Amino acid sequence: MPYDPSAFPPFAVTVDLVVLTVRRHALCALAVRRGEPPFQGRWALPGGFVRGDEDLATAAARELAEETGLHVNDPACPAPANAAHLEQLATYGDPRRDPRMRVVSVAHLALAPDLPAPRAGGDAHSVRWAPVEDLLGQDGVEAAPLAFDHARILADGVERARSKIEYSSLATAFCPQEFTVGELRRVYEAVWGVALDPRNFHRKVTGTPGFLVPTGGTTTRQGGRPAQLFRAGGATLLNPPMLRPEA
Amino acid sequence: MPYDPSAFPPFAVTVDLVVLTVRRHALCALAVRRGEPPFQGRWALPGGFVRGDEDLATAAARELAEETGLHVNDPACPAPANAAHLEQLATYGDPRRDPRMRVVSVAHLALAPDLPAPRAGGDAHSVRWAPVEDLLGQDGVEAAPLAFDHARILADGVERARSKIEYSSLATAFCPQEFTVGELRRVYEAVWGVALDPRNFHRKVTGTPGFLVPTGGTTTRQGGRPAQLFRAGGATLLNPPMLRPEA
DNA sequence: GCAAAAGTGTTGCTGTTACACCCATGG
DNA sequence: CCATGGGTGTAACAGCAACACTTTTGC
Numbered sequence: 001m002p003y004d005p006s007a008f009p010p011f012a013v014t015v016d017l018v019v020l021t022v023r024r025h026a027l028c029a030l031a032v033r034r035g036e037p038p039f040q041g042r043w044a045l046p047g048g049f050v051r052g053d054e055d056l057a058t059a060a061a062r063e064l065a066e067e068t069g070l071h072v073n074d075p076a077c078p079a080p081a082n083a084a085h086l087e088q089l090a091t092y093g094d095p096r097r098d099p100r101m102r103v104v105s106v107a108h109l110a111l112a113p114d115l116p117a118p119r120a121g122g123d124a125h126s127v128r129w130a131p132v133e134d135l136l137g138q139d140g141v142e143a144a145p146l147a148f149d150h151a152r153i154l155a156d157g158v159e160r161a162r163s164k165i166e167y168s169s170l171a172t173a174f175c176p177q178e179f180t181v182g183e184l185r186r187v188y189e190a191v192w193g194v195a196l197d198p199r200n201f202h203r204k205v206t207g208t209p210g211f212l213v214p215t216g217g218t219t220t221r222q223g224g225r226p227a228q229l230f231r232a233g234g235a236t237l238l239n240p241p242m243l244r245p246e247a
Numbered sequence: 248m249p250y251d252p253s254a255f256p257p258f259a260v261t262v263d264l265v266v267l268t269v270r271r272h273a274l275c276a277l278a279v280r281r282g283e284p285p286f287q288g289r290w291a292l293p294g295g296f297v298r299g300d301e302d303l304a305t306a307a308a309r310e311l312a313e314e315t316g317l318h319v320n321d322p323a324c325p326a327p328a329n330a331a332h333l334e335q336l337a338t339y340g341d342p343r344r345d346p347r348m349r350v351v352s353v354a355h356l357a358l359a360p361d362l363p364a365p366r367a368g369g370d371a372h373s374v375r376w377a378p379v380e381d382l383l384g385q386d387g388v389e390a391a392p393l394a395f396d397h398a399r400i401l402a403d404g405v406e407r408a409r410s411k412i413e414y415s416s417l418a419t420a421f422c423p424q425e426f427t428v429g430e431l432r433r434v435y436e437a438v439w440g441v442a443l444d445p446r447n448f449h450r451k452v453t454g455t456p457g458f459l460v461p462t463g464g465t466t467t468r469q470g471g472r473p474a475q476l477f478r479a480g481g482a483t484l485l486n487p488p489m490l491r492p493e494a
Numbered sequence: 495g496c497a498a499a500a501g502t503g504t505t506g507c508t509g510t511t512a513c514a515c516c517c518a519t520g521g
Numbered sequence: 522c523c524a525t526g527g528g529t530g531t532a533a534c535a536g537c538a539a540c541a542c543t544t545t546t547g548c
Contacts (some may be wrong), residue, residue, distance in 0.1 A: 008260075008296050009296070009297070009299035010257065010299075011258045011260045011297075012258065013255075013260070013340070013351050049255050050258075052342070053342050058341040068455035090335055091353050093260070094302050094303075095299070095300050095301065104353075106338050106423060182500075196538075198499080198500080199500090199502080199539090200538065200539080203537095204537085206501095211517090220501065220545090222498090223502090223547070224500065225498080225500045225546050225548080226499095226546060227500055240536070240537095428527080429527070444511075446512090446513085446527090446530095447511070447512085450510095450529085451510090467519065469526060470520070470525055470526060471519065471526025472524080472526060472527045473526095474527055475527085475528095
């Protein structure tokens with residue numbers, strides 16, 4: 001008797017967002033401060049209710065735009081300006097995850113370039129980019145815990161990003177439209193928390209067909225010899241993958 | 248204003264199951280025939296409502312046990328008898344995916360050995376193991392379409408299984424407690440739909456520490472020279488991964 | 495010139511592929 | 522004896538790690 005839509009327990013469905021970016025060599029996540037109970041004053045992931053006529057991905061994209069001004073990168077029309085990658089992460093539905101009622105949250109993962117994002121509707125006191133180390137605690141150092149089960153959700157999102165840049169070109173979602181090989185390498189280093197050999201990295205990414213396409217321009221914004229500028233190529237899968245140095 | 252639990256649209260939350268096994272060299276999925284509208288008479292994935300006090304994983308395990316008699320393999324106490332692997336797959340929430348009302352379905356993926364499973368509560372007419380090719384259609388050949396968006400869910404589950412056996416030891420979830428290298432190889436061949444070199448496969452899996460542990464026994468059930476029997480080792484990640492021959 | 499970052503060449507190692515070849519059983 | 526599947530050895534090759542070395546800018 002799998003379906004009987006007339007009798008079912010009452011559920012609220014929300015989307016929560018793990019929005020990641022790389023700022024000053026550190027992987028950062030978007031956090032909002034809760035203004036009301038429960039967990040009043042604690043940091044939480046941005047999110048909100050799914051509307052009655054709205055798809056899950058649509059709801060996530062709407063929340064992302066409301067919080068950051070970013071819109072979702074459509075592979076069809078490539079990267080106009082503030083474009084972010086958005087994908088579903090996982091769903092969290094423990095009966096006691098919200099003390100008020102039964103809330104099932106469909107978490108999404110967004111990867112964004114480091115823009116001084118005009119956060120529409122959010123004031124500086126209640127929204128911030130925080131290093132994930134600060135939000136999750138690191139090496140046994142406790143952090144001010146996130147509201148609800150958001151620490152778990154954030155950890156899952158970070159783990160997904162870490163593993164996905166191994167075998168896909170997703171790391172370019174952290175970069176502006178045009179970027180250098182060195183900038184892309186610093187993204188990998190920040191997300192993985194390791195140092196990579198610049199020479200081998202350069203060979204690897206430029207030698208993978210479809211990963212990077214040169215724009216012809218150069219820049220010297222990092223100092224040193226001018227570097228070629230690249231745009232993300234059409235390829236989404238990296239084969240063979242980028243190898244993460246062992247932990 | 249992310250949370251206001253007093254006012255939210257009414258949602259039903261269900262779990263749907265992609266239960267995969269390997270039978271007669273073919274990747275098969277569990278399908279149930281719908282006895283009532285909508286999609287009456289069509290095949291669908293097993294599933295049902297999440298109860299008010301139940302976690303999502305608990306609901307999925309309950310549905311799995313009800314449909315197949317399988318219980319979930321706990322890594323702590325290894326594989327007693329009818330053990331299956333179970334993990335969350337993705338969540339599907341298009342507002343029009345169920346014509347009756349708003350239903351959000353948290354799909355789960357289960358991998359089971361080929362047991363003549365005693366399907367408690369299901370009669371033979373309404374439950375079957377069907378080759379995924381038959382359920383999804385193949386090479387342009389149309390199949391009787393599955394109910395709701397279950398074709399999409401099944402395709403996502405199959406794709407997850409195909410990619411996950413590359414870099415994890417999950418393929419052993421398709422095997423009985425004790426199995427030979429040849430049987431494990433035939434699992435890979437069925438899931439990927441390719442032929443693998445038996446010699447190189449043998450070297451690869453026996454040379455990966457923690458993947459397989461010999462039980463000491465041998466069997467001749469496949470004919471030919473007796474083969475060693477193995478049990479799944481503790482290792483869950485395969486490094487370097489098993490390489491899938493290019494499509 | 496010097497520091498800094500970009501980029502190229504080369505060597506040795508790891509792991510895979512594609513085979514030839516031998517082993518142990520059933521019929 | 523032969524067919525069948527199990528298992529080992531080996532040579533050619535791809536890709537990566539490590540590191541020496543050159544290039545082009547700013548100061």
